[in-house]
Amino acid sequence: MNDQNTLSTLQAVLSRHGNDGTRLMQILRETQEALGWLSPATLTAVAKTIGWPRAKVEGTAAFYSFFHTRPRGKYCVLWSDNITDRMLGNRDLMQAMCEKLWLEPGRLSEDGLVSVNTTSCTGMCDQGPALLVNYRAITRMDMARVEQMVELIRSETPLDQWPAEWFRVEDNVRRADILLSGNFVPGSALRAAVARATADGTTASNDRSVKESLPRGLVGPTAMLDEMRLSNLRGRGGAGFSTRLKWEACRNAPLKDGQTRIVVCNADEGEPGTFKDRVLLSAHADLVFEGMTVAAYAIGATKGFVYLRGEYRYLLEPLNEVLARRRQANLLGKNILGLSGADFDIEIHLGAGAYVCGEESALIESLEGKPGRPRIRPPFPVTNGYLDQPTIVNNVETFASTAMIALNGGEWFSKIGTKQSTGTKILSVSGDVLRPGLYEYPFGVTIQQVLDDAGAKGCVQGVQVSGPSGITLSADELERRIAFEDTPTAGAMMVFDCSRDMFEVAHNFAHFFAHESCGFCTPCRVGTQIVARLMDKLATNHGSQYDISELFKMHRLMQGASHCGLGNTACNSIFDTLNKFKPAYERRLKSLDFEPAFDLDAALSEARQMTGRDDAGAHLSNELSHVETSR
Amino acid sequence: MSEKKKLRVATTSLAGCFGCHMSILDIDERLLDLLEVVEFDRSPITDIKHCGPCDLGIIEGGVCNAENVHVLREFRNNCKILVAIGACSVNGGLPAQRNHLELHDILTAVYQTEGGLAHGVHIPNDPELPLPLNQVHPIHEVVKVDYFLPGCPPSGDAIWKFLTDLIAGRTPHLGHGLIHYD
Amino acid sequence: MSEQQTFLLDNEEIPFNPGETIMQAAKAAGKYIPHLCWHPEFKPHGSCKLCTVKVNGRFGSSCTMQATAGITVENRTTELDDKRRTLLQMLFIEGNHFCPSCEKSGNCLLQATAYDLGMMSPHFDHFYPDRPVDASHPDVLLDFNRCILCSLCVQASELADKKFVFNMGGRGMRGRKIIINSESGKLGDTNFSVDDRAASICPVGVILKKRVGFAVPYGERKYDKAPASVVEVAK
DSSP: OOOHHHHHHHHHHHHHTTTOGGGHHHHHHHHHHHHSSOOHHHHHHHHHHHTOOHHHHHHHHHHOTTOOSSOOOSEEEEEEOSHHHHHTTHHHHHHHHHHHTTOOTTOBOTTSOEEEEEESOOSOGGGOSOEEETTEEEOSOOHHHHHHHHHHHHTTOOGGGSOGGGGOOOOOEEEOOTTTTOOOOTTHHHHHHHHHSOGGGSSOTTSOOGGGTOOTTOOHHHHHHHHHHHHTOBOTTTTOOBHHHHHHHHHHSOOOTTOOEEEEEEEOOOSTTOOHHHHHHHHOHHHHHHHHHHHHHHHTEEEEEEEEOGGGGGGHHHHHHHHHHHHHTTSSBSSGGGOTTOOBEEEEEEOOSOGGGGSHHHHHHHHTTSOOOOOOSSSOTTTSOGGGSOEEEEEHHHHHHHHHHHHHOHHHHHTSBOSSSBSEEEEEEEESBSSOEEEEEETTOBHHHHHHHHTBOSSEEEEEESSTTSEEEEGGGTTOBBSTTSBOOSSEEEEEETTSOHHHHHHHHHHHHHHHOOSOSHHHHHHHHHHHHHHHHHHTTOOBHHHHHHHHHHHHHHHHHSSSHHHHHTTHHHHHHHHHOHHHHHTTOSBSSOOOSSOTTGGGHHHHHHHTOOSGGGOOOSOTTOOOOOO | OOOOOOEEEEEEESBSOSHHHHHHHTTTTHHHHHHHHEEESSSTTTTOSSOOSEEEEEEESBEEEHHHHHHHHHHHHHEEEEEEESHHHHHOTGGGGGTTSOHHHHHHIIIIISTTOOTTOOOOOOTTSOOEEEEEEOGGGTSOOOEEEOSSSOOHHHHHHHHHHHHTTOOOOOOTTTOOOO | OOOOEEEEETTEEEEEOTTOBHHHHHHHTTOOOOOSSOOTTSOOOOOSOTTEEEETTEEEETTTSBOOTTOEEEOSOHHHHHHHHHHHHHHHHHTTOOGGGOTTTTSOHHHHHHHHTTOOOOOSOOOOOOOOOBOOSSSEEEOGGGOOOOOHHHHIIIIISSOOOEEEESSHHHHOEEEESSTTOOGGGSOOOTTSGGGGOOSSSSEEETTOTTOSOTTSSHHHHSOHHHHHHHO
C-alpha cells in the first residue's frame, strides 16, 4: 500500500466499522466501492487492522461473486440470467453488447474498461431483461438501451449521468391484501402489542426469559407470543416452520454474560423468480421493521439485522432513511415507546452475491464476516446463532405478517387463508403472463386463479412454483392450491407457455445450482457440476438414455447426502421435468446407447490447426458404428 | 459331447506402455490353463490385425489420438464384454497428465521452442500419422465399458483372479491386496 | 452409576458415553464407518459425506450426529456403500489423482477407502482441473491436484500449531481451494514448518515432505498390510 490516498480511504472504512472483523463483509464491500477491487495488498492491510489471519480475510473475499480479487473493469456489466430473463431475450442482447464492445463474455477488455458476464437472478423478473452495472440494478433492457449503454461505456460516462429511467424499479403490485394494501401507520403494531400486556409486564422486556426465572408479571412478551400462537403463522421463506416455536426456543435459550438475543431479517431474496421482498422493503419498510421490533419485544432481543442481498444495494440508503425516521419517532433505539429497557436497533448488512446465504446458518456466518457456509446443525441458531447468541432468522414477509398480527391479533390473522396455512402469501409472478408482478392472496388460492388474474398467455405448459428448488407443475396440476399442505412456496411463480422448452428450464436451473453451490460437501460441490455437464450434453444433442439414468442417480445421491437444502433440492426441477415433461429430454437424445460427452471430431481441432491438415484421416466421425478399416 | 466352445478374447494397447500386457504374461504357467478355455483374436500375442467378433475385449491404455478412437470402436463393435485394464485405460494415467495444458502449447514446446531441436523441425503433419486429441481420455469417456481392472499394472494375480471370475460367470471381485491403483 | 447407554449399528449394540458422536462410539467399539475428513484429534468437519449413515431411516453424517440411546443406525448396507462409492468417484474425477506417480500411494486414505469399497473405476468423466503445485517451501511440497478439501490441514494449523497457515476458501467446485496465509499465496512466505502437525495430517498426497518420497517399498506401506477398514479403527 504505497498510495497514500488508497491507504487513507481504507483506514476510513475500517475505522467506520471499528476495525471489527465480524463486519468484514461491509468493510470489503465499502472498500471495493471506493477502490474498485480488492488487491492482495488491500486484503493484507485489512487483515492486519482487524487482527485476522490474512488467509481468513482472503477466504471471505474469494467466496462471494461480487467481490473482486483481481482488477475489475471500470464498468462491470452483469446480465441477470434467470430463465425468465432468457425468455425475454437476454442472451441475444448480451451477445450484441459483447460484439459492439469487441468482448468475450467473462473477459475484461484489453484496456481494462469493461467486462460483460452473467449473474444469478437479480430479482427483476417482472421487468427484465435485467442487469447490474457496477452492482446497480437496471431493468427492461432492449436493443436500443444496449446500443446507448455501449456508447456511455465507451465515452466513460459516470453512472450517475446515465438515464435515471434505466434505474427505475417498478413495484408492480397487481393484487394487494393485508400486507401490500399500504395503509399501515408506523408504531401502531408496537403500540397494540404493548397495550395487550398488563401494566406491570411492560417494562424491561429485554431482560428475561422463562429459563432465567422470570420475575412475576412480565407478561408483555408472553402476550405477544400468545397472539403468535393464535395466528399459527408459519415461516414465509418456504419451509413453513412455526414462527411462534422458533421465537419461543430463542426466548428460552439461556444467555451467557454479555450476550443478547438477535433478530435477523432474511432479505437475501436469492431464489430465482422471487422479488416480493424487494417490494416489501422498498414500499413497506416500516411494516417489516415494525415486525422485527415486535419480535424483539417478544423474545427480548436488543440487536437486529437486515441481511439484504447485494443485488438490492440500491435499497440501502432508502432503508437507512426509514430506520433514522423510526429512531426519531422512538420506534427504535433506547426505551422504545418510552418503555424502560425496551432497547432495540436495526442495522442493514449487505450480501455480495451468494444464494446459499439465504440458508439461515450460512446467513449468520456471512453476518459474522465469514464465507456463507451452512453450519453443522444442531446446535440451531435459536440457541447458538450470531456470535453464538440466541438468534431468530425470519423472512421479510414473516416480519411483515408479524406486524399485522400485533396490530389486529392472532385470531384475526388465523381466519385468513386455510386452517394449516393462515394469512396471505405474496406471489412473485413472472414468465408468460400479461401482467407480471406481485399478487397477494389468502393461502389456499389455486394456481389457475393466479394464472387467470395474471393473464397467462395462451396455453400454459408448466409452472415453476417456489423457484428452482421448488416444484415444477404441469398443466394437469393447475387446480392445486398455494398452501403448506398442498403446494408450499417461498413466493416465486414462473409461468411457461406451450412454446417453451421445459428442458431448457431445468437446464438453466442446473447451471444456477452449479454456480451457487458453496463447495463445502462432496455431493453438492461435485454433483451440481456433474449434473450441469450432463444437462449440457443433452442440450447439445450428445446424450443418451444412459445420461438420463445418471441424472436420476445424482438426484438420489444429492437429495439426502448433501449438507444443506441447496444440494438436497438442486435436482428437484430435473426430477420433476423428467417425470412430467420427459419428451423434452427424449427428443434431444442422440441414441439409446452410450454416447461420449464430447465431440470427437472437434477434439482434433487444435491438432488440425497446428498441422494444417484437413485430410480424411484428420477427422473423426461421431458415430460409434463408423469404423475405419482402411488403414 | 462336443468340446465346450472357447471364449474368444481380443486385447490391445492404445495410449499405454504395454506394461499391462507384460502383466498378462505374468500369470505365468497359468496361461496354459487359460488357453484351455480361451482363444485369442486380435492381440499382440497373435498379431491378428483386426478384431473379429469376440466374447471379451481387453483394452490397455487411454485414448490420445484418432487411431486410438478407431481401434477402441472396433473393439466395442465386436466384443460382447469390454474391459479397461490398467491405470491409463481407467483414468487416462500418465499420458493424461498433459490434460491441464493446451495441446497448442504442448506441440509448440515439443516441436518448436524446446532447446536441442534440429534446424527446420516442424510439427509432424504426415497424413499417415494419427492426430492427437485435445485431451487424453480414459476409454469409458469414449465408449461404454463393462468392467474395469485398475493397476499400474494390475498384478498377474489380479488379472488371473479377474479373468477366472469372468470366465466362470462371476462378477469379478478383487479384494484387499489385489485391487491397486498403482 | 447409571446403566450403559447403547444404540444399534447394523444390528449390533454399540455402547456410548453421553456427548459422543455416532462415529466416535463406533470407532471405540471397533466398527468402521468409512470417512475421509474426520480425524479423531480434531472437530468433525462433516464435508466429505463418506460417513453418511441412516439414522432411524434418515440420512445423516455420523461424524457430526450425537449418539442417542435406542437409535437404529444403518452403516455398511449395499445402499450406503453404493452412495459412498459414488462420492469417492466424484472426489477422484474432481481432482487429478494419478496414483502410480503419487508418493502418497499406499499410505493414502482416499485410495485405501476406495479399495475397501471396491471402487474399480472413476465412472464419471474427469474434470482434469489445472491446479499448479507450490514448491516454494524448502522442506514441504504442496500438490493441490490431489486435494479433497477435507480441511484437516486448516484445523491442524489453527488448533494444534496455532499458526493458521491454511484456510479453505473460494466457492463451488471451480473456486474452492486451500488458501495460503501469505500475500504471495506461497507456502514459502509463511511460517510453516515441516515439524508442524499440519505437515503430517493430510490424508492424501497434497502436503508432502521433500526428499522422503517413495521411502517405503511397495507391499510394506500402511494400507498394503491391512485395509482401511482395519487400520482406521485400530489406531
